[in-house]
Amino acid sequence: MEVDLDSFSARDWEEPTDAEPIRFAMVGLGWWTRELSIPAVEGADHCTTTALVSSSTEKAEDVAADLEGIEATLTYDEWADGAATDAYDAVYICTPNGLHRDNVESAAAHDKAVLCEKPLEATVEDARATVDACRDADVPLMVAYRLQTEPVARRARELIQSGAIGDVVSIVGHMSDNILDAVDESSWRFDPDLAGGTTLNDIGIYPLNTIRFILEEDPQAVYARTESEQPAYEGTDEHGAFQLEFPGGKLASCTVTHSATVTSSLRFVGTEGELTVEGLFFPNTRKVLRVSGPDIEGEFRPEPVDQMREEFDYFANRLQNGLDPEPDGEHGMVDMRVIRALYESAESGQRVELDL
Amino acid sequence: MEVDLDSFSARDWEEPTDAEPIRFAMVGLGWWTRELSIPAVEGADHCTTTALVSSSTEKAEDVAADLEGIEATLTYDEWADGAATDAYDAVYICTPNGLHRDNVESAAAHDKAVLCEKPLEATVEDARATVDACRDADVPLMVAYRLQTEPVARRARELIQSGAIGDVVSIVGHMSDNILDAVDESSWRFDPDLAGGTTLNDIGIYPLNTIRFILEEDPQAVYARTESEQPAYEGTDEHGAFQLEFPGGKLASCTVTHSATVTSSLRFVGTEGELTVEGLFFPNTRKVLRVSGPDIEGEFRPEPVDQMREEFDYFANRLQNGLDPEPDGEHGMVDMRVIRALYESAESGQRVELDL
Numbered sequence: 151m152e153v154d155l156d157s158f159s160a161r162d163w164e165e166p167t168d169a170e171p172i173r174f175a176m177v178g179l180g181w182w183t184r185e186l187s188i189p190a191v192e193g194a195d196h197c198t199t200t201a202l203v204s205s206s207t208e209k210a211e212d213v214a215a216d217l218e219g220i221e222a223t224l225t226y227d228e229w230a231d232g233a234a235t236d237a238y239d240a241v242y243i244c245t246p247n248g249l250h251r252d253n254v255e256s257a258a259a260h261d262k263a264v265l266c267e268k269p270l271e272a273t274v275e276d277a278r279a280t281v282d283a284c285r286d287a288d289v290p291l292m293v294a295y296r297l298q299t300e301p302v303a304r305r306a307r308e309l310i311q312s313g314a315i316g317d318v319v320s321i322v323g324h325m326s327d328n329i330l331d332a333v334d335e336s337s338w339r340f341d342p343d344l345a346g347g348t349t350l351n352d353i354g355i356y357p358l359n360t361i362r363f364i365l366e367e368d369p370q371a372v373y374a375r376t377e378s379e380q381p382a383y384e385g386t387d388e389h390g391a392f393q394l395e396f397p398g399g400k401l402a403s404c405t406v407t408h409s410a411t412v413t414s415s416l417r418f419v420g421t422e423g424e425l426t427v428e429g430l431f432f433p434n435t436r437k438v439l440r441v442s443g444p445d446i447e448g449e450f451r452p453e454p455v456d457q458m459r460e461e462f463d464y465f466a467n468r469l470q471n472g473l474d475p476e477p478d479g480e481h482g483m484v485d486m487r488v489i490r491a492l493y494e495s496a497e498s499g500q501r502v503e504l505d506l
Numbered sequence: 507m508e509v510d511l512d513s514f515s516a517r518d519w520e521e522p523t524d525a526e527p528i529r530f531a532m533v534g535l536g537w538w539t540r541e542l543s544i545p546a547v548e549g550a551d552h553c554t555t556t557a558l559v560s561s562s563t564e565k566a567e568d569v570a571a572d573l574e575g576i577e578a579t580l581t582y583d584e585w586a587d588g589a590a591t592d593a594y595d596a597v598y599i600c601t602p603n604g605l606h607r608d609n610v611e612s613a614a615a616h617d618k619a620v621l622c623e624k625p626l627e628a629t630v631e632d633a634r635a636t637v638d639a640c641r642d643a644d645v646p647l648m649v650a651y652r653l654q655t656e657p658v659a660r661r662a663r664e665l666i667q668s669g670a671i672g673d674v675v676s677i678v679g680h681m682s683d684n685i686l687d688a689v690d691e692s693s694w695r696f697d698p699d700l701a702g703g704t705t706l707n708d709i710g711i712y713p714l715n716t717i718r719f720i721l722e723e724d725p726q727a728v729y730a731r732t733e734s735e736q737p738a739y740e741g742t743d744e745h746g747a748f749q750l751e752f753p754g755g756k757l758a759s760c761t762v763t764h765s766a767t768v769t770s771s772l773r774f775v776g777t778e779g780e781l782t783v784e785g786l787f788f789p790n791t792r793k794v795l796r797v798s799g800p801d802i803e804g805e806f807r808p809e810p811v812d813q814m815r816e817e818f819d820y821f822a823n824r825l826q827n828g829l830d831p832e833p834d835g836e837h838g839m840v841d842m843r844v845i846r847a848l849y850e851s852a853e854s855g856q857r858v859e860l861d862l
Contacts, residue, residue, distance in 0.1 A: 401747035407775070444767070501855035
């Protein structure tokens with residue numbers, strides 16, 4: 151495979167279109183939607199925000215006051231009942247994980263395409279129902295893995311798939327942040343029923359899914375260990391370490407924590423070299439991709455993109471062209487099963503084989 | 507703790523001395539001794555090589571022919587019987603792991619200080635006997651963890667211990683090489699009885715021991731997975747991934763393989779920043795230490811040192827001053843028990859708690 155590093159950040163997925171921008175209903179107005187998703191769409195090429203759905207009319211109107219082009223501000227009940235469905239074409243769902251299913255089912259009932267935040271749901275069973283609802287209603291469902299439209303992750307994948315470092319043997323990944331800087335202890339993220347788990351679930355999914363995306367393979371067995379120290383993490387996981395076994399003896403080792411400095415890294419070691427990316431998992435930071443080995447040497451520091459904007463524009467551009475967006479629900483189901491296995495393993499202290 | 511980064515590679519352990527150089531018998535003349543240890547001592551300040559011990563007189567004489575100052579060339583039997591004990595002061599033991607005990611017992615019987623390659627032996631029981639032999643004979647025993655006199659590892663330790671990145675939360679490590687470039691399939695390294703294990707044992711010990719050294723703590727529980735692909739690795743381990751649980755919820759994840767590009771890395775993530783080292787585990791390569799965080803930023807690329815020279819000079823300088831060299835046998839015993847636990851875990855698929 152030829153890897154075009156000169157146009158490193160080009161949108162290799164973008165299709166020309168004369169279609170109108172896709173009009174989004176933003177369902178769930180927490181900090182991620184307000185601070186990242188809505189600003190991303192404000193500067194997007196292929197989409198716009200026209201409806202806001204929240205727990206109260208006041209909250210939706212407060213957010214709308216700072217925006218142009220909002221046609222509807224709805225409560226969850228109003229949106230579920232089908233109010234103002236003419237005001238939007240697609241929905242972005244960023245509620246607590248355990249409310250995804252209800253909201254996706256509403257979107258499917260209204261015949262709207264869905265961009266749903268990851269992980270799909272709080273349990274494998276509810277995730278399955280979420281995916282099935284979209285399939286039965288024949289509406290597109292994309293799971294919001296923003297790394298899959300991050301140019302650095304896409305170039306890493308092309309390099310690995312083209313054999314730039316030979317056969318991959320080992321992978322190591324890390325992601326950390328301090329979530330209590332962004333949310334307080336009452337957040338749903340610390341409630342296992344609403345979240346499905348905290349650190350492995352919330353940020354373990356980044357190295358997990360990005361390694362799957364870059365290798366184009368799924369784990370066959372896993373092991374995990376979790377630790378909790380601060381009171382907010384009572385009954386859930388603050389720090390985690392996990393292993394993923396990929397086909398052909400490839401072993402991945404990852405660490406994640408919601409209570410450390412903000413940093414992330416990913417390293418693929420192959421028979422002919424290695425590829426590393428620093429800073430990959432955060433939405434607006436500088437990324438550094440390095441490739442090195444006996445016959446290859448390079449360092450790339452492309453201008454950062456807004457990962458959320460790339461994701462929204464990709465999803466919208468696919469809809470404009472009548473194409474199914476990816477990653478789809480079945481792709482998201484694999485992570486649901488892997489994460490369940492990670493928590494099972496952390497509970498039992500045993501390796502868990504997956505039957506995917 | 508004040509960290510003196512200006513004199514990054516200075517020998518902070520070196521004591522002034524008027525003593526004569528320590529005269530070494532090199533026991534075991536495999537590629538590591540010939541290509542790394544003997545050249546290191548040729549340029550050393552505090553020691554010299556005066557005796558060579560090998561499987562045959564011819565082999566020892568062949569090696570001696572290229573060196574100055576060799577006073578004795580001995581077979582293993584001659585050396586065990588106490589030939590030419592006046593020709594050397596201390597011994598460096600670099601035989602197959604499973605022969606360490608016999609050779610260390612000989613050295614102890616001859617009242618010679620011992621620098622023994624790591625791991626101490628092929629089994630915990632033989633390692634225990636090895637350490638006890640030196641204790642009973644009252645001869646100094648140092649285990650040859652050359653990273654503990656590597657200036658970059660020492661500066662990393664000072665930075666971490668001084669709180670430069672806050673409290674450590676996550677650690678990730680990797681080491682890989684292609685051992686079949688250096689030895690052939692008949693090497694003792696692939697024989698579990700003589701080696702005690704292959705990849706986890708041979709190079710897993712680098713991240714394991716260096717993390718212990720830098721944290722100044724020992725693992726409390728472990729998990730490991732191994733994989734083997736090539737015929738040379740039938741019945742032993744080619745690739746490995748392991749987790750180490752340190753006190754206070756610190757989790758370390760490591761990958762190692764004897765069948766990939768030559769590379770190594772180590773990353774400590776803390777509450778206030780992170781510290782990474784590239785290239786740490788190889789004896790003569792360029793190392794890069796980076797520290798970053800909200801209140802700290804630095805990159806250090808000191809001139810590489812010869813790790814084996816630093817190790818030999820440290821050991822010799824301690825003896826010249828009548829001081830005990832470290833790391834001692836008890837320190838090496840911890841790795842023996844951890845590595846046994848890693849293989850137990852790889853066999854059972856279960857987390858193994860350590861009672862150290």
